Amino acid sequence: MTDETSNLRSRVWFDRTDTAGFFHRTHLKSQGHLKEMFEGRPVIGIANSASQLVPCNSHLTELAEWVSRGVLEAGGFPLVFPTMSIGDSLMRPSGMMFRNLMSMELEELIRANPIDGVVLLTGCDNTAPAYAMGAASVDVPAIIVHAGPMMSGNFRGRTVGSGTDIYKLYDSSRSGRLPSDAFAESEFGMSRSVGTCNTMGTASTMGLVLEAMGLSLLGTAGIPAVDARKKSSAQRAGRRIVDLVRSGTKISAIATRKAFENAIRVNAAIGGGTNTTVHLLALAGRFGVELTIDDIETNSRPIKLMANIMPNGDFLMEDFFNAGGLPALMKSMGELLHLDAMTVSGQTIGDMVGDAEIFDPRVIATPDSPFKKEPALAVLKGNLAPNGAIIKATAASPHLLKHRGKAVVFESIEDMDARIDSPDLEVDASSVLVLKNIGPTSYPGAPELGNIKVPKKLLDQNVFDVLRLSDGRMSGTAFGTVILQVTPETAIGGPIALVENGDLIEFDLSERRLTLHVSEEELARRRANWRPSTIVAERGFRRLFIEHVLQADQGLDFDFLRGASGSDPSQRRPY
Template sequence: MSAKRDPAALRSHRWFGAADLRSFGHRSRIRQLGFDLADVAGRPVIAIVNTWNGLAHCHGHFPARVEAIRRGVLEAGGFPVEIPVMALPENFVKPTTMLYRNLLAMEVEENLRSLPVDGAVLMGGCDKTTPATIMGAISAGLPAIFMPAGPMLRGNWGGKILGSGSDVWKYWDEKRAGNISDAQWADMESGIARSDGVCMTLGTAMTMTSLAEVLGLTLPGATSIPAPDSGHARMATATGRRAVDLVWEGLRPSDILTAASFDNAIIASAALAGSTNAIIHLIAMARRAGIPLWLDRFDELSSGVKVLADIRPSGAYLMEDFFYAGGLPAFLTRIAHRLDLSTRTVNGRTLGDNIAEAKVWNEEVIRPEQNPVSFAEGLAVLRGNLAPDGCVMKPSAAEPRLLKHEGPVLVFDDYDAMARAVADPDLDVTPDHVLVLRNAGPLGGPGMPEWGMLPIPVKLLRQGVRDMVRISDARMSGTSYGACILHVAPEAFIGGPLALIRTGDVIAVDVAARRIAVQLTDDELLLRRAAWTPPPPRYPRGYGAMAAAHIGQANTGCDFDFLQRDGAILEPEIH
């Protein structure tokens, strides 16, 4: 256990230890909850920030994990308090959980600021809960440690191993092509999600929890443990114990997060071929910590990084296999020469210390650099007259023939129009066409939904086509794949160049050159801009209206302008 500071220096002492009328009220209400003053006096109060509700499919084990964390906090001499916050179950929230990431971050921050707590365990995993809880904790400025949900077990169907999302998209195309029956599809529904835990592919959930570990915010090895594994409960208890020590040490996220730790996360994401959503979330998290991370840094650091994790959608295996192969610590040994191993982590050791003894047990799952999964890069940032502020692509998940492509455009202004068109067997489309979906960005979506992996038109599916160039100001699921160009900035809804193109225009993409352009003159673009009419706002009131007034574009992390750090974090006085 860490050396204790003066208990009177604890933040919670201002509620429970002072000799005034307000503290009388605080102490009496603790007694009302069934506790004695000895339960809280002089002990660090640890908030267990729980992103669980009855529809939180990936977090179904969190009530049990709360008890494991609580045990660890008590063992270390702290006082645990569960604080429920928004769960954001990815599959159920409409229009998209991304719309509410910043709301959850605000909820976490304000709970930690306003309540008598000294530190926090952040429970998350399902896509937006990881960046949101971390963003809130960074801004609140209290000691905090992240407990990842862990991946679910492998899916199974008809003797085949299934992976969340990635195999759904693949078999859905086969069903649309007439190769899978309704009965087979129903069987697949029953076999693809077999346990608690997040998607077991390298989707957004596993990408972000992995990067939380690289950033130093979890215990080493915490991310890779499957949710149903007994080791996951033990990790939760250890996380609770460590949360108490963090308070005595005064170690906050801002003491751990540096430009170097974010560089490490970018490099790791590239070698994992992680979700493109990580770009948006890492930028937002960095800026909460006062680190000016920009889109070009991702391209700079990702260049030349080979994909070494043979995990779907870019590979063949699943996260359960990754765990048995050594997990994230073993994986990081493969790219250690690219990392700053001196960065700090929540266990008080450096990243280098944490991976020093890690070993790779399966070189098919965690590849050496001389035998990568793909020589294609895990990330590319493209720019041009169609995306002056940048857009992103995962080259390793695309058919190589499409990494340099030129073709006529088929433009859709909204998702419903696109869905109707691609289902039309008589659609005027060829494999060379470039499909474009616009008005799906942070404001246009609203909330930048995961619509970026536009479906292949059924006409082409029946011809055997399984990939084509698709462009959008939307995001796509981290479990998705294909030649999808995403996060076009600025978005069409606010008048970005994507708003000006028309069906029949020609777009050229050259990933190696990092270029994307519509073949129109500047004069023609100016004429079209003059004729463009802004669409009406998506929300006239409420949180949606607030989000529209303050949200940034994809290249700046989609955070609210008033939440990004500006100078020191100042905690208001309690009166």
């Protein structure tokens, strides 16, 4: 046995000569594995989140075969294992509801099995952060292989983007400008292949952001799902994970404070989704890296939008990859990043982007000549959001970035659905729509319902955007002047719970302020009369979620999951 393999976790399972060792080896041999596979080879777990219930991830089983090929080529022993899969195209109330559960499952599967390193096959929005969080909690060598975006959409001769154009087409249908049969026809044109959303939604954002952290081989997350290079990148990841195991490079050695700051800055440059904040805050909590929502603001504010991708711009993810992708964008950012941060490749960010270049300046800009000067993401504070709120300013209407208007309040999503298109709704273009009780505990799971529909009364007046705010989230593919993750949430008595119809609300992006213009005396009176709504969760994971989820400014993780538990299997109770 070489020094490189003497400390492998899997040796605890396979090197023993008692009945337990016999038991472990014989059952793997029942699948046809040769005895050489147990003789000092790193055992590489390939975590597969493929599922036909999650179309974004449905092709990952094929990628697992390419990872296995790479592992074998490098002298490792690949073992593919399934986990639950979570997606936002079918799952209710939201994939976020189950992110922590997925991370817990991965954590326990790694800890309980003879796995020396792991390749994480991710895709839809919450799968990448869930897997990263689970791997962080065990702290083994890990590489992320992302599903990649689907082909660009096309409908009646024009390019359409996942999610982003759904909202535009739907509003056109609601206002009568698009026939209902044409709206239905657009479904096939929008989603033309496997893979994640082809816009800069949460899935593509998290793939790129975790790559910017150094957790994927640089330049691979943005490869389209159906591109042959996706398979070869999976094979290279399989080779590389064996090297990481042999060198003892754990995931925590990559995910440093510098790596998180790079991730935040890249998220701003690509115009990433607002969900990135809760994922990075949760992931930092697992690593024990000090990171707050104020750090997200500090690192985002100097960065301008460099990726001209929907919903912030005109192009799609396939165009971004063809234009040079993340390596070109990160090289353009230059000293705005920590170029000495290490990656899973064994090289620094600076080394990896050295030869990158921008092939299409219409798609990838430079810091000196950005597409938009507004920050892609901003953190707001004020008496309405004392612990913070989020807005994607690059997807908002410029005329609403400094705005004062009267509140139109919806107490729940059911209340909104019942009244939003009523001709009797007292609303105008200056109104501020406020949706309560879609936060982490109240719905629960903070669903992506924050991009409140523009009332039909306003659509009929050719008003397509108004200021909207809630304690929930919205899809990374969505657009509009939408303030999200208002914290504390309604259900626990945050100031948003006290907002009433007609209250004056002021938003100022430049000052990062969100203010409710109601006197402290009146707010105190309302608080004295406020009563929390009854949250029914009698059993199972839903009850666990409600009782233990943290607020958005702490990443929506569970209070008992922060920090890591390690992965030493030498004790019978490895906790």
